[in-house]
Amino acid sequence: MSQVNRQILLASRPQGAASADNFKLVDTPLAPLADGQVRVRNHYLSLDPYMRGRMSDAKSYAAPQPLNEVMIGGTAGEVVESNNAAFKPGDKVVGMFGWQEFGTSDGKGLQKVDDTHVPLSAYLGPVGMPGVTAWYGLNRIIAPKAGETVVVSAASGAVGSVVGQLAKLAGARAVGIAGGAEKCRYVVETLGFDACVDYKTGNLYQDLKAATPDGIDGCFENVGGEGFDSTLARMNAHGRIALCGFIAGYDGEPLPLKHPALMLTQRLLVQGFIVSEHMDVWPGALKELGGLVAQKKLHYRETIAQGLENAPEAFLGMLKGRNFGKQLVKLI
Amino acid sequence: MSQVNRQILLASRPQGAASADNFKLVDTPLAPLADGQVRVRNHYLSLDPYMRGRMSDAKSYAAPQPLNEVMIGGTAGEVVESNNAAFKPGDKVVGMFGWQEFGTSDGKGLQKVDDTHVPLSAYLGPVGMPGVTAWYGLNRIIAPKAGETVVVSAASGAVGSVVGQLAKLAGARAVGIAGGAEKCRYVVETLGFDACVDYKTGNLYQDLKAATPDGIDGCFENVGGEGFDSTLARMNAHGRIALCGFIAGYDGEPLPLKHPALMLTQRLLVQGFIVSEHMDVWPGALKELGGLVAQKKLHYRETIAQGLENAPEAFLGMLKGRNFGKQLVKLI
Structure with a gap:
C-alpha cells in the first residue's frame, strides 16, 4: 500500500496581489525508494518573501517557479527511509523540498543538522x-x-x-x-x-x-x-x-x-x-549563528501555521505582515 | 596705480532654475603682494555642473558657496608676480581661484603644469x-x-x-x-x-x-x-x-x-x-591621462566663452546642455 504525499503546486501566476487561487493542493502517491535515495518526512516548511518573486515570471535573479510543480521552499524534517549510506532513519535534515509533506532525494543539497541545542525549526530561521x-x-x-x-x-x-x-x-x-x-x-x-x-x-x-x-x-x-x-x-x-x-x-x-x-x-x-550567490560565507555564518542561538544570545520568534493545507493562507498573511517573526508551517 | 581684478560673486541663491540674476560682476582693486604670496593671471576658468549644487544651500557633499563671495571654480593661468620661491613669473599653474581674472595665493593648492605637450586648458578637462x-x-x-x-x-x-x-x-x-x-x-x-x-x-x-x-x-x-x-x-x-x-x-x-x-x-x-575625496588616485590618474592626451589617444572638445562677463551665460547654457564638450571661459 503506497503512502500519499500531499503537495501544493503553483496553479497560476498572480495578476496583482497573490491569492489562494494561485495554489492547488494535490495528493500524489509516493513511488518506492530507488537505490541511493533517501526519504524525508518534512516537519517544517519555511515561508519566505522571496517566494512571491518566484510566482511571477518578471525578470529577476532567479528563474520563475514553474506552473503545476511543487512550490519551492526550505524544509526541515527527519529521514524516514534511506537507501543512501550517508543517511539513516532518524537523522534530522534540512533541504529544499518545497511545499509538500515528504521529500525524496539522492542526498544532494540535504544537510544533516543537530537539534540537541538548536531547535529543528531554527535551521529555517536564524540558523538558516x-x-x-x-x-x-x-x-x-x-x-x-x-x-x-x-x-x-x-x-x-x-x-x-x-x-x-x-x-x-x-x-x-x-x-x-x-x-x-x-x-x-x-x-x-x-x-x-x-x-x-x-x-x-x-x-x-x-x-x-x-x-x-x-x-x-x-x-x-x-x-x-x-x-x-x-x-x-x-x-x-x-x-x-x-x-x-x-x-x-x-x-x-x-x-x-x-x-x-x-x-x-x-x-x-x-x-x-x-x-x-555567496555560499562561501554559509559555513562560518551558520556556525556563528548556531552558537549564538544555543547560548540564547540570539533571540527569535516564530509564527507557526498547522498543516500543509494552511500554507497558502499563512504565506499570503506574511506578505501583508500578519506574521510575527519567522513564518513556518508545521507539517506533522 | 593698482590693477583691478574683475570678479563674479554669487549674489543670490536660485529659486528653481539658476539665472543670470544670481551672479554679480564686481571690480576689486588688487592688494600689493605679501611675502610668500604668488599672483596668477587666470587664462581659463572651468565651468562644471557641480557648481550648480554649491549655489544651493540644500544638504550635499560640500558646503554651499557663500553669498557675496567669488564663485568657486578651477582655473588655469600664468604666474605674473611672485614672492614665493616655489613659483616664478611665467610658470603655468592650475588652481581653484574661482570666477575672477587674477588669483592670489600662498602657493598651497597651486600646481605647476607643463604645457609643452598638453595644452594649458586640458588641465581643466581631460587632465584635470x-x-x-x-x-x-x-x-x-x-x-x-x-x-x-x-x-x-x-x-x-x-x-x-x-x-x-x-x-x-x-x-x-x-x-x-x-x-x-x-x-x-x-x-x-x-x-x-x-x-x-x-x-x-x-x-x-x-x-x-x-x-x-x-x-x-x-x-x-x-x-x-x-x-x-x-x-x-x-x-x-x-x-x-x-x-x-x-x-x-x-x-x-x-x-x-x-x-x-x-x-x-x-x-x-x-x-x-x-x-x-579620493586624492590618492590623482597623481597616477593625471599621469595616465596626460600621457594619453599627449599621444592623441584621448580626444576632447571644448566650448570656450570669451571674457569673464560671459561666464554666467555660459554656465547657464551648460546646465541646459548647450555646450559641446568641456565648457571653459577664456579670460585673456
Missing part, C-alpha cells in the same frame, strides 16, 4: 537562510563600526531580527522599522534594539528622525517604499545600504525611490544581494 | 578634475572587463567623453547617451564609442536597448531621470553603477528613480562618489 542573509548583508555590506547607527526594516521578521541583534553585538546602535506597537515593543524589549519605529502611525519620517539623532550609517532594506525613502533621507556620508528585499512592491505596484540623488550627495554604497 | 572623475568612476567602481558594456550619460561632456574612451581602451563596449545628432555623431566618430543614443528623439529606452544587445554591465551616471531609468532597466546581473551627477535634478525638480527594485533583482553595486 534568513540568518545567513542577515549575516551577509550586515557583515559584508554594512560592516558597522562601533557607535554607528544601523536601521533595518521588517525588524521583527526572520531576517530583520537577526540584523539588529548582530548590529548590537558589533557595538552599533540598532533601530528597527516594524508594523504596529506590539512588534515594536518586541523589537526593543526582547531583541534589544535601541529603538523601533512603527510605520503604521503615519509619522514614519519624523519618528525615524527622532530615533536616529546621529543619522544612519547602515541600512538593511527588506521592504522599500516610504520606509526606504525615509531611511535614505537620514543617511550619513559614506553610508552603506544592503538591499535585500522590496516586499512592498512584490505585487507589481510602482515603488519609485523619491530622491535617488541622495545616493550621490551622501556618497553611499548600495549593494543588492541574494545570499545563495 | 573631469578626467580624474572619469578615471575614478570607471576604474575604481565600474572596473570593466573586456567585452562588457559600459553606458555613460552626457557622453560628449568633459567627464563622459573620457569615461567612454577609457572604457574602449579597457576593451569594453562603450555606449553614450547625449543630446542631439551632432553630439552623438561626435561621440561615435571622433571619440570612438561603439554607439550613442540621442535622448532628444523621444525613444530613449528602445534606442538604448538596440545599442546594448548584451545588456549593460557598467553605468557611469551624470544626469539622472529617464536616461538613468532606462539604463537601470538594461543592467545585467552584478552590474556596477558609478553615480557622479544628477544634472537633470539640479534645479530642485523631483527626479525619482522608477524601479529601484532592479538594484536588488540584478544584485547591482551602486556607488556615489566625489573625486575630491
